[in-house]
Amino acid sequence: MKFNVEVRIKLKKGMLNPEAATIQRALALLGYEVENTNTMDIITFTMEEDNKRKVKEEVEDMCQRLLCNPVIHDYKINIKPED
Amino acid sequence: MRVGVIRFPGSNCDRDVYHVLKLVGAKPEYIWWDRKDLGHLDAVIIPGGFSYGDYLRAGAIAAITPVMDGVKGLVEEEKPVLGICNGAQILAEVGLVPGVFTVNEYPKFNCKWTKLKVKTIRTPFTSLYKKDEIIRMPIAHAEGRYYTDNLEKLWDNDQVVLQFYSENPNGSLEGITGVCDESGLVCAVMPHPERASEAILGSADGIKFFKGIIEYISRC
Numbered sequence: 530m531k532f533n534v535e536v537r538i539k540l541k542k543g544m545l546n547p548e549a550a551t552i553q554r555a556l557a558l559l560g561y562e563v564e565n566t567n568t569m570d571i572i573t574f575t576m577e578e579d580n581k582r583k584v585k586e587e588v589e590d591m592c593q594r595l596l597c598n599p600v601i602h603d604y605k606i607n608i609k610p611e612d
Numbered sequence: 613m614r615v616g617v618i619r620f621p622g623s624n625c626d627r628d629v630y631h632v633l634k635l636v637g638a639k640p641e642y643i644w645w646d647r648k649d650l651g652h653l654d655a656v657i658i659p660g661g662f663s664y665g666d667y668l669r670a671g672a673i674a675a676i677t678p679v680m681d682g683v684k685g686l687v688e689e690e691k692p693v694l695g696i697c698n699g700a701q702i703l704a705e706v707g708l709v710p711g712v713f714t715v716n717e718y719p720k721f722n723c724k725w726t727k728l729k730v731k732t733i734r735t736p737f738t739s740l741y742k743k744d745e746i747i748r749m750p751i752a753h754a755e756g757r758y759y760t761d762n763l764e765k766l767w768d769n770d771q772v773v774l775q776f777y778s779e780n781p782n783g784s785l786e787g788i789t790g791v792c793d794e795s796g797l798v799c800a801v802m803p804h805p806e807r808a809s810e811a812i813l814g815s816a817d818g819i820k821f822f823k824g825i826i827e828y829i830s831r832c
Contacts, residue, residue: 544759545717545757545783547715547716547717547718547719548715548719551719594676595668595672595673595676596668598669598672598705598712600711600712600759600760600761601712601714601759
């Protein structure tokens, strides 16, 4: 069975996000006063696996071993069976 | 004294490190990322550059290559390991030193001479300096801001190696820009000692990093 996987990676709460701060300053230059600007990385891929539980286990492993740095990142995994 | 210089696709300070190792009388050897057998080496240096284009995060992909298993083996054998710039990011990603080197506070590539304070002289690389000695070495990075979630432990264990002096050009926590593991044998520094190892370059303050390796190996 094929699954669509989406991993959303963002900096832990309280971590400085220089990219978001720069974007917020640039928006202010255009006259848009916004707050709490944040950015995140989204990694998507498809996986062939027997069931959703196995996909979840493997993607958790990927996040721990490569996709995220646990010192600074939080992540969220979304898995959907491919239509 | 055989000192390995690890090369990844995107390394670009490998030849500089090789050159300085020869200057101090070591026998340098290039080691490609897919080699695991490093047992013949007395020490290893992971030079600067942009391994794998810094994709994902600086050092993240290099951290999972076979050669890093070889490096872990050397660490178990208590042989000195030095990571410079991208090498420091890789050592942090592998978890051989605590914390992380992430995007600069002002998010641009920052290349300039800096003044640094040597905070510990218990590592082989800093053993020839005086504690709190002020030295000059250049930095050249976009992801060098040091962060750890356990700062107290870092200071308690004497694991801070270098601190920026008089300015903090990347926003590192307490200006920390070099850390080591608990043993002091694995050391990760963002500034480039190899670019400050000959007077003609503007400073020779960095050469003691390499002389320190030689002295440590000859004592063992």
